[in-house]
Amino acid sequence: MAFDFDFDLLRDVTETSGVPGYEDRVRDIVRDELEANTDHVRTDAMGNVVGTVEGDSDYSVAIAAHMDEIGFMVKHITEDGFLKLDALGGWDARVLRAQRVTVHAEEEDITGVFGSVPPHTLDDDADEKEEVGDRVVDLGRDTEEVEELVSVGDIVTMDQNTIKMGDTVTGKALDDRVCLFTMLEAARELESPDVTIHFCATVQEEVGLRGATALGVDVDPDLAVALDVTIASDIPGVSEDKHVTALGDGAAIKLKDSSVITTPKVHKRLKAVAEDEDIDHQFEVLPAGGTDTAGFQNTYGAKPVGAISIPTRYLHTVTETANGDDIHATIDLLTAFLDSETGEYDYSL
The missing domain is CATH 2.40.30.40 (Peptidase M42, domain 2)
Structure with missing residues (x-):
């Protein structure tokens, strides 16, 4: 089941070039995908792309993954x-x-x-x-x-190709194109949500979460969930307490990184959804590094936020490596979470 998803699309988005501020080629792929699977698509002055699926409720959820690579x-x-x-x-x-x-x-x-x-x-x-x-x-x-x-x-x-390697996929720019791919797959699978969903492909995350911070004002969601890779140092020479996550143990539900502490009621509901749907999952406590989650948390007033991460070895190299089952688990968890969101959950503290 490791590669029971559109590997060709994953390969396209990871091999395509797009550094901070110059995400054009990736943006073209994203727009094509979102135009086919959302009600309307727009691009802002920074280059963020938002594909919106209109729900029956005014309550809105933003899902964010960044397009840029280092x-x-x-x-x-x-x-x-x-x-x-x-x-x-x-x-x-x-x-x-x-x-x-x-x-x-x-x-x-x-x-x-x-x-x-x-x-x-x-x-x-x-x-x-x-x-x-x-x-x-x-x-x-x-x-x-x-x-x-x-x-x-x-x-x-x-310059690097994306290939299958045993149960894993390896290549450049899995940070964050593997999560961008996950978001696009969820947009494909989502049907008739109760709430409005904004699928946000953001820019300039690698130089300070700049795209998400601007988008937090423009989209102004009631709830935001960001997707990004996280450290998996489950390799020889690294003590177990520094692994952060492990390949093959499922989607990682973020509790904190250096930019954000996720809203407890949000990460608890993500855990509940994973348990109800029998989706493999683990928790992430990341000591350093930030994600688009922080760009939405307090940009335009305080917002409840959560994050789902894909465990990835060798981050910020040309051999970033993620497990196929973890990718699939992340797609399943994101889709199940959005399918079950009614706008009536109380995320207040």
């Missing part, structure tokens, strides 16, 4: 034709060595690689000195050609 912007071309980059989102410089990238120039997409000094010539303390700003991209061209093709401000993304 990436880079070209800030300088050296006299030797190498590219120096500015990070868009949080990178660990160690994972960039010897990786292939795509430079999204005005006329075409260009393949490049992050240069890596051979180990024979490395100093013993080279790792300690390495920072993202020190990395350079080699396009395999002379300086004149590079300057003709590339400009300061061009976007750079990692």
Whole structure:
């Protein structure tokens, strides 16, 4: 059952490029999907996309997942034709060595690689000195050609395919495209909800939850539930108390992260729905990291909020890895939660 969902769509949304502020290609996919499965779709000035399913009640629920992935912007071309980059989102410089990238120039997409000094010539303390700003991209061209093709401000993304690996899926940008996919699948499955549902594909989450914060004002829901990946450090070398979540144990119901403490009555109802529907689930207490949930909690007055996360190993790398059954459990939990929402639950404290 691990891949009993539209893997082709998941592959499309994860492999497609879209860094903060430049989510255009992903946004096109999202709009097509939401236009087919919601009553109306709109895009705001920041690029957030909202597909609305009108319910019988004025009560409204916002479901949010972000479209952007971490990436880079070209800030300088050296006299030797190498590219120096500015990070868009949080990178660990160690994972960039010897990786292939795509430079999204005005006329075409260009393949490049992050240069890596051979180990024979490395100093013993080279790792300690390495920072993202020190990395350079080699396009395999002379300086004149590079300057003709590339400009300061061009976007750079990692080049990686999304594949099945045993019971898991691995690739780039599962953060947060696997949850974006989950939201699109729930929009497909939802039928005649009692309340109005806003499916929100947000922008610029990786640089400070900017899209969700603006959208919290514009949509102004009665209840908001965000979807994002979370840490699964269930790997050798990490103590059990630092695993946060584990692959294969189901959808993660968030209790807190560094940006939000979810509303107790919301996460308790998510738990109740999971138990009633026999959906595998676990709890998430994330010590660091923020999600779009916080963008809705107090942007336009206090709102009840919840969050569902998909456990993911190796976050912010090109080999992010999630379990197929966990993805399916998240789709099922989100759909069941929305199907059962009547607008009459009391989430007040």
